Amino acid sequence: MYKILIVEDDSTIAALVAENLGQWGYQAQCVSDFNNVSAEFEAVQP
Numbered sequence: 001m002y003k004i005l006i007v008e009d010d011s012t013i014a015a016l017v018a019e020n021l022g023q024w025g026y027q028a029q030c031v032s033d034f035n036n037v038s039a040e041f042e043a044v045q046p
Contacts, residue, residue: 003046004028007037 004026008014011030018028031040 002026003044005041005044005046006030007034009034 004021006014006017006021006028008017008030014030018030021028029040029044029046031037033040
């Protein structure tokens, strides 16, 4: 399964994208802390 990290400041759009990707079989996670995007990237390892 592929992991996708979504970097989108509009939470509504990010949730919609994550939901649609999930329906297609992808594991999507939205960035929650824009000051530490690189740390979230390393934690998720997309």
